[in-house]
Amino acid sequence: MTSGDAAVLDDPVGSSLRGRHTGLARRHGRAAAYLPDVATFAAVSPVPEAADWDDLARLLGPGAFADLFSGEGTPPPDWAPVFALEGRQMIRSGTGLLDLSDPARTGVVELGEADVPEMLDLVERTRPGPFLPRTQELGTYLGIRAGGRLVAMAGERLRPPGWAEISAVCTAPEARGQGHAARLLNALTSRILARGERPFLHVAEENTAAIALYGRLGFETRRHVTFRGFRTP
Template identity: 70%
Template sequence: MVNREAVVLDDPVGESLRGHHAHLARRFGRAAGYLPDVATFCAVSADPDPAEWADLARLLGPGELADMFSCPAAPPPDWKPVFTLEGRQMTWASGRSAPPRPETGAEVLELGPDSVPEMLSLVERTRPGPFRPRTPELGTYLGIRDNGRLVAMAGERLRPPGWTEISAVCTAPEARGRGHAARLIEALVARVVERGERPFLHVAEANTGAIALYERLGFTSRGRVTFRGFRTP
């Protein structure tokens, strides 16, 4: 019997583009990707042939970044490697209840379109990963303010069936050590679980501090992944 969980989490970009995020996708032939101002990720099938790689090259254009996320398929030899990053995929345990909402602490706020300039500024300072002007359209983004200034945020990114990825977890340097990241993650987990889905996330393997935090909050490692990017010919 096919393990549906394994299928959708092995290709979270493709599953999201075919489903919940289809309205944010661009396509050519059998290749797909997010709109450029939404996200950098693109997807091909599990065993792409040369024609499918040609479709992706046409979709992206010459000399453009093909951010393949965790796709294991190797592109043609004339696609130049841009980056390789070892990472880990972590999931919230099936049947685990959502964390209780804390009664005290910094107020968690939902961030709307008017907060995008501040979100982009915080991302520029903290570098949590790819983030574009329309990335907040992928899902709900929550933040914490200090004297009116956005100092921490986290949000929803990929949405394969039955799952929601928590991403863009970042805190301004001057606001670290106050538990903001944990508070935001717990708030997002509660939202995801309450709507009948399971949270998951990705983290760089070298980021041992973040891995320890996610484990403490209730996430477990599902497996190692390799994030790769290439330049189209």
């Protein structure tokens, strides 16, 4: 894997909206954003000019939330900061062991549109990050059930060329400590590699337990990022 192959990860939202997720995008000029019920993320040119920020403001509307994810461009001064969160981007190095056992034995099942109400309920109880009614359309989502109830899930979100981001990794409080997250991560990693793509993910710097788990499963830090959100003027 050359450094050029990973360059798309410097702008994962823009790369996804221009490629695999173009059908889930809305655009104005050189600005793009996901449809409102799919994801909150928006992107401008990697080296934005004043006109790019004007395009994004017109696309989102006045006083709207602009989730710039890990984009490094600085909006104009009249864009009000909403949040800034330190994090890191991790890619799979290829050294972790994969769980290739029968999904029927691991309890991993594929989730679809009919499962969205349960997925939204699990997200509400665990707060893994933004997840909206159509987020599951971004890629494959897998889950684990206990007593017929969804207790853990993880799925694919951003899709830059050659890569798939693992996201929404969450486990209900009553089901933690049973290895569900590791099983889901391994199952997703296996699927992504089988397609000839590479897995990557993002994690908040304060989530040290998740960073340690990802490290055990073969992920290594590629770069540190700051997740940022603003409100348009």
